[in-house]
Amino acid sequence: MRRYRHSEQRVPTGRPYLLREVYDKTPSIDDRICALPDPADPTEYEAIADALWDLFLSTRNLAEQRSGTGCTRHPDGPVDTEAPEDWGFCLLCNTNRRRGQPSSTAAQKPPKHVWAVPPPPYTHGALLQTRRSLNDALLELNYRAPDASFQAVADLAHAAFVIARELSRPRTYGCLVHPGAPLDPAAPKGRPMCIFCAGRERRASYGPPTVTVRPSRPLPPVRHPDR
Known part of the structure; x- marks a missing residue:
């Protein structure tokens, strides 16, 4: 009986x-972006941000799945948004560490973001x-392209979505990192900051968290039966 071997260049199902x-x-999407003036009204970027998010979902399905926690034990677990510096992003492991179990750690170098996020300022x-x-990366893409090429396209699509999303926020405050964010009423006088930047500085001033290790309970004495 003749046996057929699958080719190493086999195209994954659903990729075409x-x-x-x-x-x-x-x-x-290209036509919408090129038709906008610079600067444009924030409301004009809302439809572009929605279209870029839809494009990102399609490119994400082409790339390999990524873990938001960077944890080998809980790759799809909840993300700890208040994780201290040099800690992992896994909420389950960080909760165990806060309870006094320092041996419970996540990835040594967890990713800051699951997908690429460009640095500010976000401009047209x-x-x-x-x-x-993104267009240059799409021109070099084909059915048998390596997985790294599909991941690069997904990162660029997500980066474009982040920029359009930030440009669609109302221009109520001139924060370059979080445009449109409200002011922090507890910020020092003379230093107006948005609530996100103020919270980040406040957490940094606290220093590293203290981990309380529970003392182990002493073993009870061994009871010997009376002879």
Whole structure:
């Protein structure tokens, strides 16, 4: 009986359909971005942010799944948004450490973000530059491209979405990191800061957290039966 061997260049199931879906969504997004003036009203970026998020979902399905916690024990567990510095992002492991179990640790170098997040400031020019990089990466993409190429496309799509999302926020406060965020009423006078930046500085001033290790209970004496 003749046996057939699968080719090493076999295309994964569903990749051609998802890749065609990405190619169909990209031109309309490019037209919307190029048609906007600089600067544009924040409301004009809302539809672009929604379209980029839809594009990111398609590119994310083409790439390998990533863990938001960086933890080998709980790869799909909840993320600790208040994780101290040099700690993992796994909420379950960090809770055990806070309870006095220092041996419970997450990944040594957890990713700061699951997908790429560009640094501020977020401007219309940054959105155009990210769009060009995304189009260049899509031109080199094919059915048998390596997995790293699909991950790079997903990162660029997410970066473009983050920029458009920040540009769609109301311009009520000039924070470059969190545009549109409300002011912190407890911030020092003369230093107006948004609530996110003020909270980050406040947590940094607390220093590293103290881990209380529970003392082990002494073993009871061994009772020998009376002879």
